[in-house]
Amino acid sequence: MPKPMFITLEGSEGVGKTSNMQYIQSLLEAKSIDYIVTREPGGTALGEALRTILLGEDFKGMADDTELLLMFAARAEHVAQVIRPALKKGQWVLCDRFTDATYAYQGGGRGLDMGRIAGLEQWVLGDLRPDLTLLLDAPVEVGRERAGKRSAPDRFEQEQVAFFERVRESYLALARQQPERIKVIDASQALPDVQKQIATFLNEIIP
Ligand code: Z5A
Numbered sequence: 001m002p003k004p005m006f007i008t009l010e011g012s013e014g015v016g017k018t019s020n021m022q023y024i025q026s027l028l029e030a031k032s033i034d035y036i037v038t039r040e041p042g043g044t045a046l047g048e049a050l051r052t053i054l055l056g057e058d059f060k061g062m063a064d065d066t067e068l069l070l071m072f073a074a075r076a077e078h079v080a081q082v083i084r085p086a087l088k089k090g091q092w093v094l095c096d097r098f099t100d101a102t103y104a105y106q107g108g109g110r111g112l113d114m115g116r117i118a119g120l121e122q123w124v125l126g127d128l129r130p131d132l133t134l135l136l137d138a139p140v141e142v143g144r145e146r147a148g149k150r151s152a153p154d155r156f157e158q159e160q161v162a163f164f165e166r167v168r169e170s171y172l173a174l175a176r177q178q179p180e181r182i183k184v185i186d187a188s189q190a191l192p193d194v195q196k197q198i199a200t201f202l203n204e205i206i207p
Contacts, residue, residue: 002207004087006128008098011136012167013157014147015187016194017096020136023195024094024202031206036086039096040074044081047074055154064110071102072120079125098130100174100182105156108170109163132205134198135175136187140164143187 007024009017021037028035041051050070053059062070075098086093099121107114140161147157175182183201187194 004090004092005131006093008095008130008133010100012143014143015136015138035092037094043078046077050074068106076124104167104170108166133182135184138188
């Protein structure tokens, strides 16, 4: 059996992760690949409860370290209950955000120490890393304008433009450091053109 792939989608708010996830699913289905779709924070009952805490208004002023640790608590559960079991069964895993989001948002956005994040990553993930990460990149104002057309902003979406500029820069820095894994997609283009770029990278790994 060919090795199942662990694929993550990343990017700042509103860049089109949800829209393109559906397209990726259609590519896998066309090749009869067995897969699951999941997301972070979330993906398990406990993770979704933590997501409500992290994105909602009830604990709006939580400390940055609390936010970081809750992200990794949700991830520990997600990896143990969903991601590792699926990969073990031979299923591909498509995940909307993963640890790169922690580097970008808690590291870049909040300014937390990247070394601490790396320590938690090693603790919680061991040797598990995504095989492919599609980083949807667009100028901050493009994503914010697209996201703004939807529902009321969550706790992260209420941050200022400078926060999202740091998030974007951190993502791009990660892509420069790990070009083999992280592929940058120009998400400012029209959806069919974004999908063409995605298909190019996926066709390299789809058997
Ligand atoms: N977070 C964190 O801080 N640390 C972590 O470790 C993790 C997460 C894992 C929840 O993420 C928050 O958690 C997130 C970071 C934090 N907060 N923020 N910001 P989320 O992924 O659930 O939420 P999100 O980033 O806000 O995603 P989103 O708003 O759902 O955006 P999206 O999925 O990337 O975009 P979309 O819904 O597909 O598209 C937005 C709109 O644009 C929609 O109307 C589309 O039809 C339209 N669209 C999409 N693509 C195009 C193109 N190419 N052209 C024109 N219009 C388009």
